[in-house]
Amino acid sequence: MLTIDSLSKSFDKGKNFALEDVSFNLKAGQVCAIVGESGSGKTTLVRLIAGLERPDHGSITMGGKIIASLDKFVQPEKRKIGLVFQEYALFPHLTILENVLYGISKLKNKKTRAQEMLDLVGLGNMGSRYPHQLSGGQQQRVALARALAPEPSLLILDEPFSNLDTMLRTQLRNEVFDIIKKTEVTVLFVTHDTQDALSVADEILILQKGKVIQKDVAANLYVKPNTLYVASLFGSTVHINKNLQNAFRCPLKQDCCHAIRNEKIIVSPSSAEADCEYITAARVIKKIQLGDSTQLVLKLESGEQLTVMTQDQNIADTIYVGFNSKDILEFEQE
């Protein structure tokens, strides 16, 4: 449905690339999340797809037609893409109904369609209000109704929940995706929050410094992360560097990067009880209670420091810590 091929974009004439050689496919009806830190190029990518920026290299194909390449550019108004902005971008001088009507003025039954959309997002009786009279969550839903009204073939949500507090965020995220599921539209969903991505996306695409690091279904990202960065995005992870390898006496493959999930690290009062291949004694130098778990700052026998989590509430001052080789994640050197 959407094919991105070696897409690049620079805002300073090639000194730095906001997006570098990005390629991927999107199937119709899929919900794909784009995850990355701020500055990773997420917004640039969706702006390129929407036609609000022009690529410096590569191409974008939608529904079998090229919409952007080096010699072709389809104007954003001709692309049939719905876009919900981070700051909602409702037209402040138009009512809610007028906002939704805006993109479908050529439709015959536009009034009915607009009202349907407002009903869908649960704001059917607020059509005559102005954007500033609505709460953040309501504005968000109007923006969604407005974007869905012209029946776009692709809907892009650019950090739609980042302006909301945590409680409202979870609730609204579920509501919004319930509405989206009803329309069966293909969705690109930009977020910096992995929870957002994990809870709604069929597939997740990880961007780092303008490059695609991994694109996979959620479960695979956890089990088979491509890089240490991806691993740490989806769960707290300890990087097993040279010093730690020495501390645990576990020689690992050179030219590779290794890590272990925090929950796979075994903490035990004696070396006999711990059932692991690599083990070392450690002294607890700091205990931090974090609700149902405890964070331990350990000083290993070798002098290295290591921070681990444990559910055990009664921790002696001297303990044993270790892990098994099957739990070690191995990546190519970054």
Place this chain on the structure above:
Amino acid sequence: MKQAGNKSEAFSLKTRIKRLKRDINKWSVLTLTIVFFLALPIIFIGVELFSGPGETWGHIVKYLLPDYIWNSFYLVIVCSFLVLIFGVSSAWFVSRYDFLFRKQMEWLLILPLAIPSYIVGYAYAGIFDYGGSMDLLFRQLGLEFIRIDIMNRAGLAFILSISLFPYVYVSARAFFLNQANNLLEASKMLGVGERKTFFKLMLPLARPAIVAGLVLVLMEVLNDYGAAKYYGVNTFTTGIFRSWFSLEEPQTAVYLSALLILIIFTLILFEKWQVRKIKFTSSKTNSTQIQRKEPKGVMQWVIFSAVSLPIILGFILPVIQLIYWAVITASTVFDMEFIMISLQSFAIAIVSAIITVFFALLLIYFSKWSTLTTIKNISRIGVLGYAIPGAVIAIGIMIPTLALDKWLINMLAKVGVDSGLIINGTLIALLYAYAVRFLAVAYNPIDSTALKVDNSIPDSSKVLGVGNLKTFLKIEFPLIKTGVFSAVILVFIDVMKELPLTLILKPYHIDTLAVKAFEYASDEMVMEASIPSLFIIFTAMIPVIFLNKLLIKK
């Protein structure tokens, strides 16, 4: 990932050309056309330089040019000094202290901008003349009148400073009010005294703002014709007029114009350099306003006098003098012809304000839609007209349009039509010149309101399937209305006050209030100049107050 080397390929010449072909659109072409249209007068002055100077050029270089340069230099230095004293001190006092009538004085300090410098000049000539107001006053008091001769270079510097200092006042005050509070509090917390805080912290920090105001003042100083002419001081502008009208040597006028442009660009570069040298990042979110102190004892009177002095000198005294003259001359000046001139003046100002604002809108939005960053940078050239003195723009328009007219007359004669000058001597040339000169006046308020509209607003309109023009009409224009409105008003005032450009380019049978005032003064009828002058002042005053309201709201 296929296509290795994508990074270097993306900015190879071949790819760049391909992209340029893809990205250049009608808006790019239209933007370039408008910029070219606005820059044409300056381009022509550049081109005309190649046809060599006029016959009297040698004479002028030998006898007059040193005078022009020295006088302009003198005016720049003395005016800078006076304007900084008046502008910065009053701005600091009204921002930092609370005293009697502080609120009223805050906007009264802007009012001198409503009076064109040449009119202040006429009023002061009347105040200090033999048999003038001072003379009368002294005689009433039974005192001997010590006459101060102000009809000279020093007098001119005083006149220009007292009428132009509000430019510095406005920009310095904006800085003190909006940016200074955090720093001031920090300085106080560190136990630094009031005087040291001002000289060591506030003044250096406000420098970019002050320099920006100062450069505006100096452009006006170099633009002035009316006051310099009346005070008999030879400057570049009077020189341009003399070579054009008395010597009838356009080439010489062109050479003088080119020199003047050179001086002004040096000033602009100086400003850019000043601002770059100390590029302070101002926190835009700083919303806390400065906490005003109440001065005690003698300081109270010192501050009160320091703030009221520029108001009295720059506004109250000249206006009283003009009103006094107006009462005397009302019966002779105020007739049907005068009403007609006023109406013409208003009509011209309104039409040119609308045209100028229209071009500013075109320039801002066409360059935005053109998507090529180079075009956006080039579009800034269109705003430079404000730096170019009116007389220079007038010359730059006269030369090509006269040639064009000649060609048109010949062409029409061939088909048997007998026509006069089509562009010159009609309003077209004048309106064109106003648009070139005042484009920046319209551009800035519109641009700053347009910047407040988040890009996502027009972007979402486009994504919803609506094109650029319709997005502008339905979404952007309603949101920037206030900016457009203030732009119309600001250009309107500037056109009402404009003298040198109007004098050169106005059609024979049309007069404006500014021209009328100038003609009276030149014909030794300075008293009669008071009524047209007061008309200009009062029309300009209302928007100046309105402008101040906007500034306070900010």
